[in-house]
Amino acid sequence: MAETHSLQDMRQQAAVAAKVFIQRDYTNGTMCQFQTKFPSELETKIDKQQFEETIRTLNNLYAEAEKLGSQSFIEGCLACLTAYTVFLCMETHYEKVLKKIAKYIQEQNDKIYAPRGLLLTDPIERGLRVIEITIYEDRSFTR
Amino acid sequence: MKNCEYQQIDPRALSVSPLSVQNHAEKKVQRPRRKWEVFPGKNRFFCDGRLILARQNGVLPLTLGLIIVTSGLFFAFDCPFLVKHLTVFIPVIGGVLFVFVVTSLLRTSFTDPGILPRATADEAADIERQIDSSGSSTYRPPPRTKEILINQQVVKLKYCFTCKMFRPPRTSHCSLCDNCVERFDHHCPWVGNCVGKRNYRYFYSFIISLSFLTSFIFGCVITHITLRSQTVASNLTTNEDIKGSWSSKRGAEESGNPYSYNNIITNCCATLCGPMPPSLIDRRGFHLPDEVIPVASASELELPPFTPKSDANMCTRGTKDVLEKMLHSSDFHGMCPSGIQKTTPLVQEVPRAPATAATSLSSGCSRQLANQAVVDPCPPFSKSNRRDSLHSINPAFRLASPSPTLNRSMPVLGDGRDIGFIPQH
Numbered sequence: 001m002a003e004t005h006s007l008q009d010m011r012q013q014a015a016v017a018a019k020v021f022i023q024r025d026y027t028n029g030t031m032c033q034f035q036t037k038f039p040s041e042l043e044t045k046i047d048k049q050q051f052e053e054t055i056r057t058l059n060n061l062y063a064e065a066e067k068l069g070s071q072s073f074i075e076g077c078l079a080c081l082t083a084y085t086v087f088l089c090m091e092t093h094y095e096k097v098l099k100k101i102a103k104y105i106q107e108q109n110d111k112i113y114a115p116r117g118l119l120l121t122d123p124i125e126r127g128l129r130v131i132e133i134t135i136y137e138d139r140s141f142t143r
Numbered sequence: 144m145k146n147c148e149y150q151q152i153d154p155r156a157l158s159v160s161p162l163s164v165q166n167h168a169e170k171k172v173q174r175p176r177r178k179w180e181v182f183p184g185k186n187r188f189f190c191d192g193r194l195i196l197a198r199q200n201g202v203l204p205l206t207l208g209l210i211i212v213t214s215g216l217f218f219a220f221d222c223p224f225l226v227k228h229l230t231v232f233i234p235v236i237g238g239v240l241f242v243f244v245v246t247s248l249l250r251t252s253f254t255d256p257g258i259l260p261r262a263t264a265d266e267a268a269d270i271e272r273q274i275d276s277s278g279s280s281t282y283r284p285p286p287r288t289k290e291i292l293i294n295q296q297v298v299k300l301k302y303c304f305t306c307k308m309f310r311p312p313r314t315s316h317c318s319l320c321d322n323c324v325e326r327f328d329h330h331c332p333w334v335g336n337c338v339g340k341r342n343y344r345y346f347y348s349f350i351i352s353l354s355f356l357t358s359f360i361f362g363c364v365i366t367h368i369t370l371r372s373q374t375v376a377s378n379l380t381t382n383e384d385i386k387g388s389w390s391s392k393r394g395a396e397e398s399g400n401p402y403s404y405n406n407i408i409t410n411c412c413a414t415l416c417g418p419m420p421p422s423l424i425d426r427r428g429f430h431l432p433d434e435v436i437p438v439a440s441a442s443e444l445e446l447p448p449f450t451p452k453s454d455a456n457m458c459t460r461g462t463k464d465v466l467e468k469m470l471h472s473s474d475f476h477g478m479c480p481s482g483i484q485k486t487t488p489l490v491q492e493v494p495r496a497p498a499t500a501a502t503s504l505s506s507g508c509s510r511q512l513a514n515q516a517v518v519d520p521c522p523p524f525s526k527s528n529r530r531d532s533l534h535s536i537n538p539a540f541r542l543a544s545p546s547p548t549l550n551r552s553m554p555v556l557g558d559g560r561d562i563g564f565i566p567q568h
Contacts (some may be wrong), residue, residue, distance in 0.1 A: 019265045026291050026298075030312055030326070080348065083246040127260035129308060 014117070014136035022055065022131035032062040032128055041135065045116050054108055054120070058101065058131070065097035098124060183261055184322040194253040197320045201332030203252055210248070210353070214241045217360045221367050227385060228370055233363060240356040247349035248334065256339030257325035259306065259314060267307035274302075378403040378410040 020041050025033040036055045038048045072093050079086050105122050113120055113133075121132035179192035187196045196203075214237070222234040262270070274287065287302030289309050300309045303316050306323045310316070315327035317337050326340035338346045374384050379400060383389060389400035404410050 019269065021266055021269050024311065026293050026300075026312055029293060076344075080344075083243055084250055084345070085246075126263070126266070129259065129262070129311075130266060132266070 016134055017137045018135045020133040020135065022133065024129060031066055032123075033059045034123070034131055039133075042118070042133065045118055045135065046113070050112060054112070055131070057104065058123075061097060061101050061104065065094045065101075184258065185320050186258075186322070189253070195255050195336075196252060197330070197336050199319050199332075199335075201335045203333070203335030206248065206333045207245075210241075210244060210356075213360065214356070217363065221360075221363050224367055224370075225363055229366070237356070237359060237363070240352060240359060243352040244349065244356050247345050247352055250345040251331075251334045251338070251342050251349050252336050254336075254342040254345060256327075256337040257341040258320075258337075258339075259308075259311070259323040259325060261306045261323075262308040270302075270308060375414045376407045376410050378413060 018041055020039045022034050022039070025035045027033075034055055036052050036059075038051055042051060075093055102122055102124070105120050109120050117136040119134040119136070121134065123129070123131050126132055177192050179188040179195075182188070185198040187198055188194065189196070217237060218234060222237070225233045287304075287309075289300045289302070290297055291300060292298075293312060298312055300312065302308070303310050303323050305316060305321065308323075310323055311325065313326045314323050316323045317327065317330050319330050320337055322337070324337050324339040326343070328338040328343060328346075330337045331346070334346065334349070336342070371381070373379075374381055377400060379389065383400075404413060
């Protein structure tokens with residue numbers, strides 16, 4: 001709660017300097033993966049390793065959500081047999097992983113990005129097209 | 144339901160815009176609008192955004208209507224017959240298939256097919272910048288495509304001008320819905336929605352289950368016709384078939400249907416192409432309230448001397464009624480004693496048969512009861528009955544095929560009255 005409060009404060013006080021968009025990486029097909037190329041705008045703001053680590057973790061989480069595993073297969077068959085009524089009481093595997101991703105992004109924002117005047121936007125907010133990173137003017141925050 | 148994830152995250156908490164500080168106060172006053180209310184595509188939303196449909200929903204009501212009507216007719220007409228003849232599982236299987244078809248159809252129609260939300264203004268600006276910087280310096284704007292490598296194969300991504308983004312591979316823009324849809328298959332008018340990544344499985348299961356349901360209903364209808372044709376081919380009625388009247392289970396060596404011609408073709412011809420018997424109920428003849436059901440062709444059949452008492456009574460009553468009607472026409476109604484007086488001498492002339500009538504008359508004014516009973520009990524001998532209806536003028540004064548005894552009495556009855564008889568022979 002305290003972290004959210006501080007983030008909102010930051011947004012209210014700070015002005016947006018720029019936005020960076022991390023685009024999708026289609027080299028492995030239509031799976032949801034993001035480019036790990038380090039954007040030039042963030043060079044002064046954050047460590048490259050840190051950034052790549054964040055993106056790689058997100059990519060792994062999305063891969064897990066879309067994995068053709070036994071769990072998703074059983075879930076699919078059960079749903080088909082019950083005429084998809086099972087989803088009225090149960091959430092899908094993908095939705096569970098999306099919740100995990102949301103929590104991870106919140107955590108990353110609190111620990112790493114907010115102190116550096118950056119904000120990661122959950123890609124689901126942008127239709128899984130981009131990861132939007134907002135750069136705030138460095139006014140009220142000191143390292 | 145599937146769109147809930149888009150709404151769970153509070154937009155005010157995470158999304159940022161240059162005007163956020165100013166609008167913050169305003170937004171607190173306004174009711175926060177759901178994203179579906181401001182959705183830019185041509186879609187219709189129901190249940191507060193849980194269900195989505197294309198604006199041009201085509202013939203979805205027709206599809207639903209056809210399925211429900213056909214299945215309804217099947218359950219109403221085929222099932223009762225087939226349950227008796229085959230098994231009770233037929234409507235059960237049909238019901239399960241029907242439920243599958245309808246749920247798959249509704250799921251296909253009301254599920255988001257995989258619509259890509261349009262790019263935000265910032266995103267679009269960023270992409271434009273990238274294109275401009277990487278594009279050629281010619282006067283004409285560069286073609287809006289981007290080439291990428293997918294699994295070592297070059298694929299061109301097109302730029303969508305409506306959604307202001309480069310379309311991911313296998314994504315296409317549906318002009319009817321005005322949306323980019325992931326893994327776009329086609330826009331199906333029967334279902335009233337696009338078929339894309341998210342509802343392809345429902346669409347496929349709809350098609351498969353509909354095929355099963357259609358073939359199942361078709362099979363049942365064919366079976367129904369075959370079973371009914373079998374009864375035609377063996378010259379059986381359905382009633383006999385169900386009861387097993389002529390089946391070999393009853394102990395006979397072979398099916399002992401005495402009415403069969405023992406030839407399938409002859410049986411079919413006899414049932415379907417045989418002579419058309421006439422209608423016996425004479426629907427268009429005029430109903431005459433006091434019509435005497437003919438006492439009968441006692442003359443035709445030569446009424447034997449020892450007829451059963453009940454028959455005699457009935458016939459007697461008919462005669463009695465005729466006599467009474469005559470009296471009614473000339474006398475006042477309900478003049479009991481005079482009626483009796485006048486009838487008794489007449490009745491005495493008529494031997495044997497009306498004797499019992501006389502006794503019943505003399506017992507009192509039982510006339511009314513007799514009148515009421517008279518129409519039904521006398522056995523209608525068919526030929527004469529028909530002739531009666533065609534030729535009757537005043538039934539009170541006519542006897543159809545009167546008995547020889549009554550014939551003799553006719554002049555007596557006509558004593559002193561303007562009565563005409565029309566003897567029927």
